[in-house]
Amino acid sequence: MPSSVPLVDLSPWFEGTPAGRAAVAAELDRALRDSGFLLVTGHGVPGELRTRTRELARRFFALPEDVKQRYAVTVGGRGWLPPGAEANGYAEGTETPPDLKESYSSGADTGVGDPDVDGFWFQRNVWPAEIPELEAAANEYMARMRALSDELLTAFAVALSLEADHFTRHTGHPTYTFNINWYPPMTHVGTPAPDQFRIGPHTDFGTVTVLDRQAGLGGLQVYTSDGRWEDAPFDPAAFTVNIGDLMARWTGGRWRSTRHRVLPPDANAPDEDLVSLIFFYETDHDARITSLGPPIGHTAYPDVIAAEYLREKLDAITVT
Template identity: 40%
Template structure:
């Protein structure tokens, strides 16, 4: 079925024989061609690390608004707090949602501390973090969790190279100082938000901008819907009582594979009042992984690539350009 989403156990992948590696590669390749996602286990990310960050993030979101405003982001590609807002991904052209209506979630963003010595480039691609002085455990929890995410991202890059029968360091060689963003997103209950209007979503339809995203969904909570041509929108099967991560393919990887793989179109609808869900809230941990900002992303030639003839792009310029961030001083 086109709604089947495979699960990859990283520990099994590391020790599998050639026949099993072929089976894993076939399943991942099919899912990325059709939909743009797969599930990930065996990643050795302690559940406690994710829960620490989730709990610290929720403590921040429940601070008074005037306190959170001290840490408000100042641009589209920046770190800090963002109030209930429109998603910064690329809108789905087929969506009928109101572009002026904000999505029903708050976010806190943190990024890497890489520095190149070029102050302008660092300001564009590695914006400084805004850690709240009132909640030092948020920084500690984020640092611990993102160390795991960077490690897992390197393994996912190697896995994707395996699937394409490329050298295992193919993607990692252009991700030595990759840009990335750790997003803690709070979806407040409708009871807390009050009247939200018709058709509003927690997260409107979009694709992500980078190579892939590692999504840590809160156990026991739902909401994510994904799209493919065969099924339209559907909720992917998800092991809610496990430590499963969701790998969401982004725009850069669709470009890199020249359309062989597709960036995942996804959304998070609001809870249904008529189903008694108005008190449901959720905190998601979303790790957006990209590439070195100066890396030239050249679409892979067929038969490895999909043969769409997409134009090469510099990773950082592609991401900032889609966000409307100027690359040159005004």
């Protein structure tokens, strides 16, 4: 059965011809209506940067536990999220065992001048002294991801026949998070508990997520529109892109914020470990998200303020 997750080449968008941009925008609209997920090539992000960032992160995750503990934080913090810190299934209201992963989290760190806002959304990034090269690589990666995400949001607006800056006018000083996830092997974590995943079933919370993943037996699955869990296709040159709940609300339900999960370690590959680079893009913290009405959208969600909505979601998945 062919995958429900399509592949879109962004090259014609970046080449800038009206016909090329319109064609890419139409493909994005179809993908986000039908699947909520897609693979994108032609994005212009150097493969060397992706490889280097992943390799440096692996060096951090290989450090002794007591060294990593110096950087330990809870969900929403900047630093190391240890095993057991997060259970994404709670976002759906499902009691679930903790996710079988570790993360290193960074993000937007240039504040807006309001201590209450800056203290959570624009915290200072913390970098491990043991891996000094990680800071520069991660910062370059985040800059690339923010630029790509804004291009995607621009293409999204064109796809809906809106002004090109309809979404990006709300990303002048955005919040975003960059999580590097390490999914340890079964030889490290043991046999998973019932209904325990590397990441439990959930939807993302923001506008757009850009994922650089590795293929594996214990890898990404997406929930199809006809109610099946399906292995996500993999292309080493591509990013996996999906929208989150904020964007689904913004489009009045036209586009799908799709459930997904990362399978637990597989007994057939007990030594398999994977590292994913995940960029969660949002909006300005005080952006008011108002559903687009017909003919674009079909559901009038109540307005939300981005930061308030996202904070509730993050609190829901934090294991206390």
